[in-house]
Amino acid sequence: MVFLDFVFCAFIVVVIIQAFFYIFLFGSFAFLKPKKPASKNIAxxxxxxxxxxxxxxxxxxxxxxxxxxxxxxxxxxxxxxxxxxxxxxxxxxxxxxxxxxxxxxxxxxxxxxxxxxxxxxxxxxxxxxxxxxxxxxxxxxxxxxxxxxxxxxxxxxxxxxxxxxxxxxxxxxxxxxxxxxxxxxxxxxxxxxxxxxxxxxxxxxxxxxxxxxxxxxxxxxxxxxxxxxxxxxxxxxxxxxxxxxxxxxxxxxxxxxxTFKDWFKQKRRHVSTAKHYKLKHKSLLALLFISNILFWFLAIVLLISNYNWQIILSLFLFRIILQYIILGLSSKKLNESDLLIYLPFLEIFLVIAQLTIFINNLISKPNHWK
Missing domain, CATH: 3.90.550.10 (Spore Coat Polysaccharide Biosynthesis Protein SpsA; Chain A)
Known part of the structure; x- marks a missing residue:
């Protein structure tokens, strides 16, 4: 039970971190009202x-x-x-x-x-x-x-x-x-x-x-x-x-x-540049990435173990609904609303793919512009 107590507390912290990102950071774009600047006609x-x-x-x-x-x-x-x-x-x-x-x-x-x-x-x-x-x-x-x-x-x-x-x-x-x-x-x-x-x-x-x-x-x-x-x-x-x-x-x-092979190679090249970002950017992105992985991993562990399942399920649904709202508004802005119906499945698959890419880049260098 001590282990599950720790996992439970960790899950609460992860949900708080995720909520912070979605409400205060991603919400800045999701709720942004577009303003049309005047045409400049510059060369x-x-x-x-x-x-x-x-x-x-x-x-x-x-x-x-x-x-x-x-x-x-x-x-x-x-x-x-x-x-x-x-x-x-x-x-x-x-x-x-x-x-x-x-x-x-x-x-x-x-x-x-x-x-x-x-x-x-x-x-x-x-x-x-x-x-x-x-x-x-x-x-x-x-x-x-x-x-x-x-x-x-x-x-x-x-x-x-x-x-x-x-x-x-x-x-x-x-x-x-x-x-x-x-x-x-x-x-x-x-x-x-x-x-x-x-x-x-x-x-x-x-x-x-x-x-x-x-x-x-x-x-x-x-x-x-x-x-x-x-x-x-x-x-x-x-x-x-x-x-x-x-x-x-x-x-x-x-x-x-x-093909997944071609996309995987492309993403390996893209991800390999992130290590050269400024420290503050790397820190925020790492926190977002890690909290995203832990959200799914800890939620699955706690729900399978039936530990405080009512609280876990409530927190899980809170984060999912919050994500649907923020990404729903954002995807409408970017003409990608049709993806929302597949959201949980695409996110889980993407998390697995990103983790695999990260591990592969640690093992070997990706190919670049040829």
Whole structure:
């Protein structure tokens, strides 16, 4: 009984921690009322870095070219591709005067490092405001540039956007990927809204060229092959210079991985950058992750043992209902409401997957940009 007494007390503490995160942190985004800033019509440089992405460029680049915006250039970076990516870029360049190509040759010192290619691309831009996306992404509307750029101001030099994934019917993996993307977005939007921005996603991210060069670009983490988006934001973002954009016309959309193996490899790369975050961010994220694991583990142990089951069940339902409310409001903002019906199952599976990824990254290093 002494052991179960300890587990019972630990469960109460875990529920309190979870409630704190959901009410005071994630609630800052869930209950946030969107404000539409005035259009700026500032000159924008859209940057797309591509490595062996010829087919994706053919499919998705037209949605960027057709943006309804008065003044923008598209900087296409060919990062030492060995397919016909460069030829596809030249094809579009001949048809559109606002396209510029930066052809990056692989060099030994920066082989396989996307940050080197991005740095050359940023240096080649002519505008002071930069908007980033990936070659396999498409804006969901023709007002993507307009919506993202409207959030720049004299104070705001970093704009965090949402990059989701297209829906695949009857695919559990697709739902899991979209759920993980939703949770990640709720986290970085909520942290930013609470004054502690810690990451952004390169599928939909904007910042000024001045911010980039003031930080000496990616030099502080140039040897870390991943993290051109989240590590840069983690380094330079503050409560004063960072804002969020979550209007539905500002989203980008990608095609998700179709096998667990490919998704697992992708997430290993993403998770490996977290150890380079600032200590305060790592501490908060670790507390959130550990409390999430313990919530499910301790609840199962106590319910199976039938120990104070009425109290345990009440606390369990309290946290689940709270989660449904917060994620329900957040998912509506991000067009992911269809995932709510699967919430407990997706969360349990995601917790197991994240723990597996964490253990695998401790054992061996993940593969990066090739």
């Amino acid at each position: 924008i440089s859209v940057i797309v870095c591509a490595k062996n992405e010829s087919e994706n460029l053919k499919t998705f680049l037209p949605s960027i070219i057709s943006q309804d915006y008065p003044d923008f250039e598209i900087v296409l970076i060919n990062d030492a591709s060995h397919d016909n990516t460069l030829e596809v870029m030249h094809h579009f360049e001949k048809q559109h005067k606002n396209i510029k190509i930066v052809n990056v040759k692989g060099i030994e010192a920066f082989w396989g490092n996307k940050k080197y290619a991005l740095t050359l691309g940023i240096k080649a831009t002519k505008n002071a405001f930069l908007l980033f996306t990936d070659a396999d992404c498409k804006p969901v509307s023709k007002y993507w540039i307009k919506e993202m750029s409207s959030h720049f101001s004299n104070k705001n030099s970093i704009v965090l956007g949402y990059g989701g994934y297209s829906k695949i019917e009857k695919s559990f993996l697709n739902k899991l990927i979209r759920f993980e993307t939703l949770i990640t977005a709720v986290h970085y939007f909520s942290f930013a809204k609470s004054g502690i921005p810690y990451m952004g996603v390169g599928r939909n991210l904007a910042y000024t060229k001045k911010e980039f060069f003031n930080a000496n670009g990616y030099i502080n983490h140039i040897k870390v092959r991943s993290g051109d988006d989240d590590l840069f934001v983690n380094q330079v973002a503050t409560h004063q210079n960072t804002t969020i954009c979550f209007s539905k016309k500002s989203f980008t959309e990608s095609i998700s991985k179709t």
